[in-house]
Amino acid sequence: xxxxxxxxxxxxxxxxxxxxxxxxxxxxxxxxxxxxxxxxxxxxxxxxxxxxxxxxxxxxxxxxxxxxxxxxxxxxxxxxxxxxxxxxxxxxxxxxxxxxxxxxxxxxxxxxxxxxxxxxxxxxxxxxxxxxxxxxxxxxxxxxxxxxxxxxxxxxxxxxxxxxxxxxxxxxxxxxxxxxxxxxxxxxxxxxxxxxxxxxxxxxxxxxxxxxxxxxxxxxxxxxxxxxxxxxxxxxxxxxxxxxxxxxxxxxxxxxxxxxxxxxxxxxxxxxxxxxxxxxxxxxxxxxxxxxxxxxxxxxxxxxxxxxxxxxxxxxxxxxxxxxxxxxxxxxxxxxxxxxxxxxxxxxxxxxxxxxxxxxxxxxxxxxxxxxxxxxxxxxxxxxxxxxxxxxxxxxxx
Amino acid sequence: xxxxxxxxxxxxxxxxxxxxxxxxxxxxxxxxxxxxxxxxxxxxxxxxxxxxxxxxxxxxxxxxxxxxxxxxxxxxxxxxxxxxxxxxxxxxxxxxxxxxxxxxxxxxxxxxxxxxxxxxxxxxxxxxxxxxxxxxxxxxxxxxxxxxxxxxxxxxxxxxxxxxxxxxxxxxxxxxxxxxxxxxxxxxxxxxxxxxxxxxxxxxxxxxxxxxxxxxxxxxxxxxxxxxxxxxxxxxxxxxxxxxxxxxxxxxxxxxxxxxxxxxxxxxxxxxxxxxxxxxxxxxxxxxxxxxxxxxxxxxxxxxxxxxxxxxxxxxxxxxxxxxxxxxxxxxxxxxxxxxxxxxxxxxxxxxxxxxxxxxxxxxxxxxxxxxxxxxxxxxxxxxxxxxxxxxxxxxxxxxxxxxxxxxxxxxxxxxxxxxxxxxxxxxxxxxxxxxxxxxxxxxxxxx
Numbered sequence: 019x020x021x022x023x024x025x026x027x028x029x030x031x032x033x034x035x036x037x038x039x040x041x042x043x044x045x046x047x048x049x050x051x052x053x054x055x056x057x058x059x060x061x062x063x064x065x066x067x068x069x070x071x072x073x074x075x076x077x078x079x080x081x082x083x084x085x086x087x088x089x090x091x092x093x094x095x096x097x098x099x100x101x102x103x104x105x106x107x108x109x110x111x112x113x114x115x116x117x118x119x120x121x122x123x124x125x126x127x128x129x130x131x132x133x134x135x136x137x138x139x140x141x142x143x144x145x146x147x148x149x150x151x152x153x154x155x156x157x158x159x160x161x162x163x164x165x166x167x168x169x170x171x172x173x174x175x176x177x178x179x180x181x182x183x184x185x186x187x188x189x190x191x192x193x194x195x196x197x198x199x200x201x202x203x204x205x206x207x208x209x210x211x212x213x214x215x216x217x218x219x220x221x222x223x224x225x226x227x228x229x230x231x232x233x234x235x236x237x238x239x240x241x242x243x244x245x246x247x248x249x250x251x252x253x254x255x256x257x258x259x260x261x262x263x264x265x266x267x268x269x270x271x272x273x274x275x276x277x278x279x280x281x282x283x284x285x286x287x288x289x290x291x292x293x294x295x296x297x298x299x300x301x302x303x304x305x306x307x308x309x310x311x312x313x314x315x316x317x318x319x320x321x322x323x324x325x326x327x328x329x330x331x332x333x334x335x336x337x338x339x340x341x342x343x344x345x346x347x348x349x350x351x352x353x354x355x356x357x358x359x360x361x362x363x364x365x366x367x368x369x370x371x372x373x374x375x376x377x378x379x380x381x382x383x384x385x386x387x388x389x390x391x392x393x394x395x396x397x398x399x400x401x402x403x404x405x406x407x408x409x410x411x412x413x414x415x416x
Numbered sequence: 417x418x419x420x421x422x423x424x425x426x427x428x429x430x431x432x433x434x435x436x437x438x439x440x441x442x443x444x445x446x447x448x449x450x451x452x453x454x455x456x457x458x459x460x461x462x463x464x465x466x467x468x469x470x471x472x473x474x475x476x477x478x479x480x481x482x483x484x485x486x487x488x489x490x491x492x493x494x495x496x497x498x499x500x501x502x503x504x505x506x507x508x509x510x511x512x513x514x515x516x517x518x519x520x521x522x523x524x525x526x527x528x529x530x531x532x533x534x535x536x537x538x539x540x541x542x543x544x545x546x547x548x549x550x551x552x553x554x555x556x557x558x559x560x561x562x563x564x565x566x567x568x569x570x571x572x573x574x575x576x577x578x579x580x581x582x583x584x585x586x587x588x589x590x591x592x593x594x595x596x597x598x599x600x601x602x603x604x605x606x607x608x609x610x611x612x613x614x615x616x617x618x619x620x621x622x623x624x625x626x627x628x629x630x631x632x633x634x635x636x637x638x639x640x641x642x643x644x645x646x647x648x649x650x651x652x653x654x655x656x657x658x659x660x661x662x663x664x665x666x667x668x669x670x671x672x673x674x675x676x677x678x679x680x681x682x683x684x685x686x687x688x689x690x691x692x693x694x695x696x697x698x699x700x701x702x703x704x705x706x707x708x709x710x711x712x713x714x715x716x717x718x719x720x721x722x723x724x725x726x727x728x729x730x731x732x733x734x735x736x737x738x739x740x741x742x743x744x745x746x747x748x749x750x751x752x753x754x755x756x757x758x759x760x761x762x763x764x765x766x767x768x769x770x771x772x773x774x775x776x777x778x779x780x781x782x783x784x785x786x787x788x789x790x791x792x793x794x795x796x797x798x799x800x801x802x803x804x805x806x807x808x809x810x811x812x813x814x815x816x817x818x819x820x821x822x823x824x825x826x827x828x829x830x831x832x833x834x835x836x837x838x839x840x841x842x843x844x845x846x847x848x849x850x851x852x853x854x855x856x857x858x859x860x861x862x863x864x
């Protein structure tokens with residue numbers, strides 16, 4: 019271990035010192051408009067490294083109290099997505115939207131409302147029902163100069179487009195020797211909703227996470243939804259943007275100025291020192307709910323919304339684990355083969371020496387999501403479970 | 417209350433915009449509704465329709481517009497006669513009576529012939545190279561040279577091509593050099609694909625020929641998307657996509673055709689109906705009259721053409737391109753041809769067809785020979801020219817092969833690039849780990 023480890027040690031050390039957008043990763047936050055920096059929780063080094071980058075970090079005590087702030091505007095999450103999309107479509111005439119009922123109907127979740135009227139039928143295209151076809155079409159259009167945003171009415175339906183997403187979107191840039199790029203954004207609502215039935219409760223991040231060539235991000239608040247939408251559209255890579263069916267009506271005050279987030283960055287939601295909780299999408303809100311109880315009981319969890327599902331922001335995650343030495347992943351994917359499974363492996367590979375115990379993971383049950391409300395609630399992680407787990411971890415019981 | 421007003425009230429505006437007759441029906445019915453939504457008015461409305469004889473009424477469901485009939489008659493699965501196949505030259509390369517020869521002058525015709533011969537030569541030499549173990553895989557175009565080259569000659573360089581994998585002639589026509597073909601087949605560091613794809617999976621952004629992806633028919637929706645982009649930009653260009661009789665069975669074929677027709681995308685769907693999908697003969701691939709009849713099912717213009725007649729292919733593709741670009745509509749072209757070679761070097765087609773059948777199509781029905789006869793009849797080609805071209809082509813191909821074989825394979829540094837636009841951290845780490853492993857192990861692992 020020592021000899022091999024020694025050769026790799028500098029790499030590991032260097033990696034931990036580098037923030038996500040240093041080196042060769044291009045952070046898509048070099049927006050032309052004014053940038054808004056919220057809080058500053060990172061080291062001098064990282065600040066030096068990303069002089070023009072945006073940090074979307076809310077720090078306890080430093081975050082502006084946005085609900086009473088005069089600036090900014092309140093918005094629901096679906097509208098924030100729409101705002102981001104509209105701004106990008108106005109800025110770049112090659113951006114267009116393809117999907118079912120996205121045009122004059124405005125989209126099943128109203129994310130594309132008003133866009134067809136504003137930008138015309140050609141740029142907001144209603145298609146017949148064939149996910150494989152319009153995803154393929156989006157790929158072809160992207161290869162020939164358009165920046166397409168493909169909407170799946172529900173993420174689960176995009177399983178029909180798996181062939182195009184895996185064999186083409188993920189591969190063609192590589193197999194063509196870099197000649198053809200595919201700046202496509204594939205987005206839609208997924209996750210376990212309120213009694214939508216098994217076929218409408220898929221967690222596609224689980225299936226797509228091993229496709230090379232794809233980037234995956236998950237939004238969880240109006241603020242990061244808009245910023246990630248804009249970043250995804252500007253990226254030259256194929257990006258899958260995971261939205262959640264139950265989060266569309268979340269309200270938050272977001273800045274009036276233009277901002278773009280970094281696709282590869284995680285979001286430090288609450289700094290702490292007892293345990294690192296890694297989560298994303300809807301589970302972020304369950305974790306925050308559990309955190310209220312935990313704080314009352316005297317615990318100090320550090321909560322990170324990982325946002326970037328592929329690749330993982332190991333810089334932010336690693337720095338947190340170095341501090342707390344305990345990590346709990348709270349996800350909506352199933353136990354087997356989900357984001358949690360991969361993240362655990364990555365944490366074990368990279369931060370073994372900093373862990374006091376095994377990385378814990380709370381996931382959904384390995385069952386198709388049942389319809390009955392009581393059963394459905396039992397398949398996903400609930401805040402009470404998070405509280406129990408954190409207490410066990412902090413008391414050394416696991 | 418009658419069903420009709422309810423149905424029409426619910427119809428989205430765009431249906432009404434699209435069809436004037438629907439609008440007039442809607443308006444006349446809404447007038448009736450305004451006069452009373454009670455049962456009496458409804459009865460009156462229904463009765464006034466019933467006053468007309470059934471055959472006078474028009475079908476006014478949103479889904480179709482047709483006359484009613486009181487005769488129940490099923491549509492038979494196949495028309496009395498198969499769709500005729502357009503050709504200009506007979507099997508011996510002589511112009512048929514009444515043919516309208518397209519404008520192909522001697523220089524264009526000779527250039528087409530040169531390309532066909534070069535393609536045929538490249539195919540036979542590289543097929544042999546695979547047999548000798550010099551490359552791992554190859555797939556020929558033998559029997560489809562005329563279709564490849566003549567269709568390519570009818571397009572402009574701005575038309576974007578989405579091939580399946582048996583269209584090397586299209587790329588050759590556009591200017592891909594023998595060296596470039598050979599480099600890709602030998603997956604050396606000079607190849608455009610940087611050694612990442614199997615042999616014959618060519619791609620050239622410069623020549624508007626999109627990198628081949630093995631799964632069948634996935635390129636069809638791509639072509640529709642590209643065509644849509646061209647339409648938005650109002651470019652004087654169309655998308656062209658090729659596929660085989662087997663490819664027409666894939667879901668993507670249906671999806672792409674339907675989309676292209678509904679969205680009015682300027683795309684040419686060129687089906688190379690060469691009779692076989694590996695071992696599956698066409699009669700086991702479909703039960704209808706080939707692929708051309710499906711065009712009507714999608715509301716798409718279509719034609720069946722003799723794919724082994726270079727002039728017919730040239731003329732049909734030229735006309736189809738014009739229609740697609742000027743009217744922004746898709747066109748389906750079914751080119752009948754024959755796959756003389758095996759499916760690929762992984763196939764031995766004598767297992768499912770007779771040697772006599774193959775020999776017949778290779779010799780008597782050779783499209784290259786047929787075109788040559790036409791050239792000779794115009795005194796544009798001679799036996800000496802033939803000897804010289806064949807000799808020169810052979811020399812050039814062998815030279816390209818030898819050069820490509822000698823070049824280095826791509827370096828390790830190209831293993832992780834182009835997965836994304838820039839290298840993410842996890843791939844940088846994987847590369848570092850791999851280099852570390854390689855440096856500690858004998859050179860049997862990848863070089864530099």
